[in-house]
Amino acid sequence: MEKVKVGIIGCGNISSVYFKKLKESEITDIVACADIIKERAQKKAEEFGIPKVYSVDELLSDKEIEIVVNLTIPISHYEIAITSLKSGKSTYSEKPLAINKKQGKEIVKIAKQKKLYVGSAPDTFLGAGIQTCIKIINDGIIGEPISATAFCVGHGHESWHPDPEFYYKIGGGPLFDMGPYYLTALINLIGPVKSVMGFTKITFPERTITSQPKSGTKIIVEVPTHITGLLEFENGAIGTVITSFDVWASNLPLIEIHGTKGSISVPDPNGFGGEVKIFTEKEKKWQVVPLTHKYAEQNRGLGVEDMAYAIRTNRKHRANGNLAFHVLDIMESLHESSDKGKRIILKSTCEKSKPMPEEGLYE
Numbered sequence: 001m002e003k004v005k006v007g008i009i010g011c012g013n014i015s016s017v018y019f020k021k022l023k024e025s026e027i028t029d030i031v032a033c034a035d036i037i038k039e040r041a042q043k044k045a046e047e048f049g050i051p052k053v054y055s056v057d058e059l060l061s062d063k064e065i066e067i068v069v070n071l072t073i074p075i076s077h078y079e080i081a082i083t084s085l086k087s088g089k090s091t092y093s094e095k096p097l098a099i100n101k102k103q104g105k106e107i108v109k110i111a112k113q114k115k116l117y118v119g120s121a122p123d124t125f126l127g128a129g130i131q132t133c134i135k136i137i138n139d140g141i142i143g144e145p146i147s148a149t150a151f152c153v154g155h156g157h158e159s160w161h162p163d164p165e166f167y168y169k170i171g172g173g174p175l176f177d178m179g180p181y182y183l184t185a186l187i188n189l190i191g192p193v194k195s196v197m198g199f200t201k202i203t204f205p206e207r208t209i210t211s212q213p214k215s216g217t218k219i220i221v222e223v224p225t226h227i228t229g230l231l232e233f234e235n236g237a238i239g240t241v242i243t244s245f246d247v248w249a250s251n252l253p254l255i256e257i258h259g260t261k262g263s264i265s266v267p268d269p270n271g272f273g274g275e276v277k278i279f280t281e282k283e284k285k286w287q288v289v290p291l292t293h294k295y296a297e298q299n300r301g302l303g304v305e306d307m308a309y310a311i312r313t314n315r316k317h318r319a320n321g322n323l324a325f326h327v328l329d330i331m332e333s334l335h336e337s338s339d340k341g342k343r344i345i346l347k348s349t350c351e352k353s354k355p356m357p358e359e360g361l362y363e
C-alpha cells in the first residue's frame, strides 16, 4: 500500500513522539516539517531524517503532502487547520481541536465540504487500556453504565514545560488541556453527552515559571484553573468531572464507571496502557483484568496512522472531527454554564468510534 505523505507543523515539546511514531509507521512518510521558529524545524529534521524544512506556507503548497499534522499551540490550531484544509490537505491537530465552538464548527464544516479527513488528539483512547475497558462495557460485564467520575488534578505545567504560558491563556486551562483525554474516553465508554453544568474558578491569578529557561517569569492567568462539571449522558448516565491546576496533591481515582452489575476502574486516559480493574455483583471483589488489545506503550500519532490507513482504505477514522468537536462543545459549555449560572443543553453529538481490532490497526 502506498504510504501517505505527511507534513508536520509545530516542532516543539510534543513533536518528537510524533516524528518517531510516524517515521516508524508502515503507512506514513514524513516528507517535511515547519515551525514559526525555523531552527526548531531544522533540529527535528536533522534528528529524524526529514527531507525538507519549510515555512508554513511552503509546506501547505507542497502538492505531495496529503496529511498536515498540526502540533502548534492551541491558539494556532484553527488558523493552521483552516488554511491546511483549504489547501486540499487532510488535517490532524493536537488537542484541543480549536479554542472555541465557532472555530471548531468551521473546521469540521470545511473538511466536509472539501471531502477531506479532519481529526484531533487525543488518540490515547485507541490504546490497550481504554480499548479493553470499551470491550468490557460492550460485553455487558458491568451492566448498563449509570454514572462516571473523571478526576485530573495537579498544580499546572510551569515547573517543567520550557514555554508554559499557553496553558494559562485562552485555549488553555486544565479543562481544555486535560479534558480532551478524559472526555474522549468517557464518550467512547458511555456515549455522547446531552447537557452539562459547570463551576469554575481561578485560585492563583498570577503564576511564576520555575522551569528553565524562563524561571522567574510571571504569567497572568486568563482562564479558569479549577473546574467542576456535571455531565448528563444521552443514555441517562450522570458524570462528575474535575480538572485543576490549583491542587497540590490528591488521591482521587482517574476514571471510574459504575454500571448496574458492577464497576470498572479505567486507567490513565493520558496513556495507552495501564491497569484495568473490575468489580462485579457476582464476584464481589476488585479484580485486575489483563489487557485485551495492542498498543499498551507510548503510541501518540496512532490517530494519524489510523487516519492515513482510513484514507487508503476509504473508511472512517477514529480520532475524528465530530468526536473532537463534541468534546470541545462539552468543554466550552462547562465554562459557559459557570459564567451564566445555568445548565447548558448541548447542540452537538457524535458516534462512539469503532473499537480497535484486538491485534492492531491493520488486522
Ligand SMILES: NC(=O)c1ccc[n+]([C@@H]2O[C@H](COP(=O)([O-])OP(=O)(O)OC[C@H]3O[C@@H](n4cnc5c(N)ncnc54)[C@H](O)[C@@H]3O)[C@@H](O)[C@H]2O)c1
Pocket (backbone or CB within 6 Å): 009, 010, 011, 012, 013, 014, 015, 034, 035, 036, 037, 040, 056, 071, 072, 073, 074, 076, 094, 095, 096, 163, 177
Ligand atoms: N507537551 C506535552 O507534553 C503535550 C502533550 C500532549 C499534547 N500537547 C499538545 O500539543 C500542542 C503543542 O504543545 P507543545 O508542548 O509541543 O508546545 P510547544 O510550545 O513546545 O511547541 C509548539 C510549537 O509550535 C510552534 N508554533 C506556534 N504557533 C505556530 C504557528 N502559527 N505556525 C508554526 N509554528 C507555530 C512553536 O514555535 C513551537 O515550536 C498543544 O496543543 C498541547 O496541548 C502537548
